[in-house]
Amino acid sequence: MAEVVSFRKDQAGKAETVPLNVSRKDAVLRLTLNNPPANVLSISLMRALRGALDAAEVDDDVRVIVLSATGNVFSAGHDLKEMTRHRDDADAGRAFFEETFALCADLMMKITHLPKPVIAEIDGLATAAGCQLVASCDLAICTDTSTFCTPGVNIGLFCSTPMVAVSRAAHRKQAMEMLLTGETIDASTAKDFGLVNRIVPKQYLTQVVDKYAAVIAAKSPLVLKMGKTAFYNQIDMPLEQAYDYTRGVMVENMMTADAAEGIGAFLDKRHPIWTGE
CATH class of the missing domain: 1.10.12.10 (Lyase 2-enoyl-coa Hydratase, Chain  A, domain 2)
Incomplete structure (x- = not known):
């Protein structure tokens, strides 16, 4: 397995490493979020993911991309600690917030516009922008213990950008239910809502996703x-x-x-x- 590591400097000037594990089997590229414990979509991780997708787009050996994650959280969304630190900036964080949401929107649109199918492999919680990431993928396959939510309303921050992807994947009233209540839904409900395609037992998740990816990769x-x-x-x-x-x-x-x-x-x-x- 190859590993792509992006770097950025924190407020103290120290270099932070945010790994995105990258591996390829035949024509299927696997990008694994590895930013424990919650795989938050920090600036570094979003940049690394965007860079990997850019590289995959021009790599003729890659036909399908799988997005997965380590641990029991697929992604908890944006790095709220990182964002909160920037409230001490001279502009109270506005420039950093603009950068964060612009980069996130660009990443999600990249997945949609990428001329190769992207499959989300979910085992665990996908919340806020993490749920947005799932909804942005072309297909989504999850374990029977996975959960999903857009809980921004609970902390005074409506999930407006996740709403774009979720409202295009889920049925309208179900999307509004998630956004207005902020409640967590289980895998079965997520499938009923239209957020995921398949639910499989944990021990078979990667096997099933790899099968789907291989079937698709065999096409023109x-x-x-x-x-x-x-x-x-x-x-x-x-x-x-x-x-x-x-x-x-x-x-x-x-x-x-x-x-x-x-x-x-x-x-x-x-x-x-x-x-x-």
């Missing part, structure tokens, strides 16, 4: 890129506009070498050989 990388891009482009369009847009995508897809190969392989009853063209 060009088709995955076209499909993911089209999905997020059409999702908020009016019905007629969505069909106008996607029929154009289908035509362009049909013109690719991989479509010709895939259809030919299906008709010939053989496995396709993808070229990404």
